[in-house]
Amino acid sequence: xxxFGPGTLxxxxxxxxxxxxxxxxxxxxxxxxxxxxxxxxxxLIDADVHGFSIPGQLGLVDAHGTxxxxxxxxxxxxxxxAHGVKVISIGMFLRRRDGEAAVGAVAWRxxxxxxxxxQFLTDVYFGDLDxxxxxxxxGTGDIxxxxxxxxxxxxxxxxTTPQTAASDVAVRSGLVARQTGQRVIGVxxxxxxxxxxxxxxxxxxxxxxxxAVAAALTQEDAEVPLLGSVPLSPTLRTDxxxxxxxxxxxxxxxxxxxxxxxxxxLAQTPRGLSGRALPFRPR
Ligand SMILES: Nc1ncnc2c1ncn2[C@@H]1O[C@H](COP(=O)(O)OP(=O)(O)O)[C@@H](O)[C@H]1O
Ligand SMILES: [Mg+2]
Numbered sequence: 001x002x003x004f005g006p007g008t009l010x011x012x013x014x015x016x017x018x019x020x021x022x023x024x025x026x027x028x029x030x031x032x033x034x035x036x037x038x039x040x041x042x043x044l045i046d047a048d049v050h051g052f053s054i055p056g057q058l059g060l061v062d063a064h065g066t067x068x069x070x071x072x073x074x075x076x077x078x079x080x081x082a083h084g085v086k087v088i089s090i091g092m093f094l095r096r097r098d099g100e101a102a103v104g105a106v107a108w109r110x111x112x113x114x115x116x117x118x119q120f121l122t123d124v125y126f127g128d129l130d131x132x133x134x135x136x137x138x139g140t141g142d143i144x145x146x147x148x149x150x151x152x153x154x155x156x157x158x159x160t161t162p163q164t165a166a167s168d169v170a171v172r173s174g175l176v177a178r179q180t181g182q183r184v185i186g187v188x189x190x191x192x193x194x195x196x197x198x199x200x201x202x203x204x205x206x207x208x209x210x211x212a213v214a215a216a217l218t219q220e221d222a223e224v225p226l227l228g229s230v231p232l233s234p235t236l237r238t239d240x241x242x243x244x245x246x247x248x249x250x251x252x253x254x255x256x257x258x259x260x261x262x263x264x265x266l267a268q269t270p271r272g273l274s275g276r277a278l279p280f281r282p283r
């Protein structure tokens with residue numbers, strides 16, 4: 001039986017996007033830390049094997065750029081804990097040579113990626129989790145298909161920028177997830193308009209993308225809400241670079257507040273009951 005697969009009481013939430021660089025990992029790391037700060041037991045699988053950035057965002061990197069390895073206990077690995085979140089990433093298994101980026105996993109293709117995902121799910125001892133987040137690679141590639149096969153019960157959050165020209169690819173990533181039975185539970189717009197101290201609205205990436213993606217993914221029987229618009233925020237970026245999510249380091253930051261609000265919305269759905277028919281008929 002697959003841990004966190006169908007039948008699990010843990011909410012499994014895959015965070016996906018159409019393309020890279022939209023802030024998916026930043027949003028995921030902040031959501032994880034915010035959910036943990038609310039007292040939930042949270043795990044985070046960095047499923048972006050080629051573009052992993054979660055260890056750095058959560059401060060799991062030493063001065064030499066090395067990511068600590070999980071502790072091994074018998075056949076299991078204990079995931080490092082950062083900001084209350086149990087984290088596993090391919091970055092924990094790649095050794096750096098001096099001054100060089102680790103290259104070990106760069107050339108991996110479908111079967112290796114699939115095996116890595118299975119190992120993260122079966123060989124890592126997360127214990128009892130309320131929520132397991134997956135930071136997905138961008139797009140609709142091999143890992144997205146593997147996650148769909150192994151975790152058809154996963155709920156999916158789609159991250160997009162406000163740029164309407166970019167929203168088609170974001171919609172596609174949601175549709176592919178839905179094809180495998182996963183449920184798209186919401187859209188998060190990131191890099192939205194920033195209101196400057198003088199009141200000027202700075203909308204670098206335009207407006208409307210999040211609402212457009214939510215509308216495109218909404219079906220007659222399944223509304224897909226826009227859960228929030230996270231503004232452009234230098235603080236969100238510098239905190240991510242420093243390894244302390246802004247929701248922890250600067251909870252007053254406008255972007256941090258929106259992400260914390262999304263975490264609060266997600267935390268409202270009780271564990272074990274999300275979108276699943278009850279196995280018994282209440283009377
Ligand atoms: N709302 C935001 N405001 C400013 N910078 C952001 C915001 N969201 C993300 N970033 C920055 O944009 C870059 C890409 O973000 P990242 O989370 O790595 O994207 P992805 O995982 O989608 O590739 C990072 O440098 C990150 O700090
Ligand atoms: Mg990323």
